[in-house]
Amino acid sequence: MEEVFNPSVISPAKPVVLVVDDDEGIRDTLEAILTKDYTVIKAKDGRAALRLIDEKEVQVMLLDIRLPDINGLDVLKRVKERYDDIEVAMITAIKEIDTAVKAMKLGAYDYITKEFDYDEVVNLVRHIIEKQNLTKELIYLQSEMDQYVPHDFIMGKSLKMRQVYDVVQKIAKVPANVLITGETGTGKEVIARLIHRESNTPQGPFVAVNLASIPYDLLESTLFGHERGAFTGAYRRRHGKFELANGGTLFLDEISELKYDLQVKILRSIQEGEIERVGGNRPININVRIIAATNADLEQAVKKGTFREDLYYRLNVIPIKIPPLRERAVDIPELITFFLAKYSKRFNKKVTKVTNPALKVLFSYHWPGNVRELENLIERLVATIEGDTIGESHIPIDYYFPDNESSWDGLKGEDFLKKACDTFERNFILKALERVKWNRKEAAKNLGLPRSTFKYKLLKLNIYDFLHEKKEDGEEEEEDEE
Structure with a gap:
């Protein structure tokens, strides 16, 4: 009987490992080894595995080379074509080492033999997860370095900017949403980055999105991601900005430019702590601090009915106003x-x-x-x-x-x-x-x-x-x- 995956076992805090092997004993053994630190899901053949990666958020796949329906190398190729962010480690018999090496040339991360021990499996999966985290960190570190500005410079010596700095110091470690207002060019993103660096999760990602610069028909998938086949040209699953910012800060610049339908979706994401990708049908848990910014008068936009009042109050938990340069x-x-x-x-x-x-x-x-x-x-x-x-x-x-x-x-x-x-x-x-x-x-x-x-x-x-x-x-x- 084919194993059925129960979505209720997913823990959003744990990376997901998919074990693919036709030997039930190996599947159960690997699950027992990994279940403490990871959410383990299992498949007994290639077709079941491919269905699961289309439906679930898999970070690591442990894949047997020999499967009853599809050759393990063919499964590997399909995974890499569709989801290049999933790392695959092959499970092989000792006599099939040459095939495992071939798999690595096709994109597999590594391999283990069926005579594996506890430490070997734990270390392999840990190294894969660390590599994935490091890749994400390097992407955002480069962004941080490009935008880096010393704190003393950011604030300046004027009374008004010292007052801004005092507010930042008081609220940075409070995981509440922030609304930064000020004229164009006053440094709203710089202040947002400072709040992130002073927060309890400075090692987490800081993801900035200028909502006014993205075409409307691309904005939803940019923010929330999309599943493979969600629309023409969606050849593979893509993570949106909310997911990329998970565990850190999402900076939404020019929030006043957001169309009403997307205001509803962002409001729901803030309220529920979850999103759905375009073309998806399952919620994805997120833990993100929202810092929004605008040069417009959002209160007036609320009165005119162009900006949702409930979203305004969700964003404006902590208001910060940046003075124009002429006033400092x-x-x-x-x-x-x-x-x-x-x-x-x-x-x-x-x-x-x-x-x-x-x-x-x-x-x-x-x-x-x-x-x-x-x-x-x-x-x-x-x-x-x-x-x-x-x-x-x-x-x-x-x-x-x-x-x-x-x-x-x-x-x-x-x-x-x-x-x-x-x-x-x-x-x-x-x-x-x-x-x-x-x-x-x-x-x-x-x-x-x-x-x-x-x-x-x-x-x-x-x-x-x-x-x-x-x-x-x-x-x-x-x-x-x-």
């Missing part, structure tokens, strides 16, 4: 120092300093793209300038006209009009200078201004120091001749 300008020098070091190393250069006039420009800028925009600017400057110092002349023109709303606060009547006129005039003159490669004489001529008037405007509008850094050939002599 005191952190700009520290951020610049970090980015200079980062990109000098990447581009094999030694750009280490920023002049005070250049810093003044960067302080006055509004930074609508926040830290990400600052990083992009420093990367560009390090890549393109010569020497070790970023000067005011290196800063692109657009950064000289701060769209800083706070600098206009409280201005009324003539004061408001004067500031508006000065801002426009400075912008206009700088554009005129740029067109003639910073030649003051040519710029004054093109603008129809006497050189004395033009020089006065350069001083009044704080353009003179900027031009001094340009040091265009002959310019200083021209001014001296005046």
Whole structure:
């Protein structure tokens, strides 16, 4: 009688080992050896084994070379074609060692003979599981290294960022869901990674998903995985992001972009602690901390009916709001120092300093793209300038006209009009200078201004120091001749 697998025996905490052998004694012996640390399921022939791996989450298969229906090597080939994440160890008679070696060339991990002992079996399966875990760890370690940022840098010295850090320290080890809000580019993923590193499971995976960047028709299978044959092109089973994050943290960026039907599925996953793959019909237990992030107002989305209220409250257990860079300008020098070091190393250069006039420009800028925009600017400057110092002349023109709303606060009547006129005039003159490669004489001529008037405007509008850094050939002599 064919053995029937009872799904109720599955323990989500234990890896699953499938024993395939037509000898009942060997099946039972291997089960007795492994059952303490693993969930063991059994099959007496190849067809039963192939059915089980389609239905169950198998990590390791112990496969007899000789089976009554299908040759063990053929079973091995089919397993590797369909589920390359399952490791297979062959069970062989001593006289069939050559066949076992052939199996290893086809993708088998190792083999044991039918005269196996307890320690041999235990060590073999343990090594396989360790290899699988190490493979997953290496994938995410590479991701972590690419994203690594020192803690001191992440926070900065501003009061608002120290307050964020205090919240992170208090809640990191509490396995509750977190909702991070803030403008684009403020560093929401950086904070999420910090929470993960400070949590009780820092060795677990950190899986980040930008929900806005994935086409809608792929999003469900990306998050929840799919079974073989679930849709056209699904040639093998795939694990989704929820499964890959099991035992760690799943970071869902741009959560406000999630369509309503997937909101329902994510809500159920959080409530039940389980998921179902696309095309699957059995629940898969998960233990994942959710950190969601958005630059949108989710409360307003709830009121409009575009975001589920119950999901909002499930995610917003611990809220963290990241301030925009314009509200923590005191952190700009520290951020610049970090980015200079980062990109000098990447581009094999030694750009280490920023002049005070250049810093003044960067302080006055509004930074609508926040830290990400600052990083992009420093990367560009390090890549393109010569020497070790970023000067005011290196800063692109657009950064000289701060769209800083706070600098206009409280201005009324003539004061408001004067500031508006000065801002426009400075912008206009700088554009005129740029067109003639910073030649003051040519710029004054093109603008129809006497050189004395033009020089006065350069001083009044704080353009003179900027031009001094340009040091265009002959310019200083021209001014001296005046």
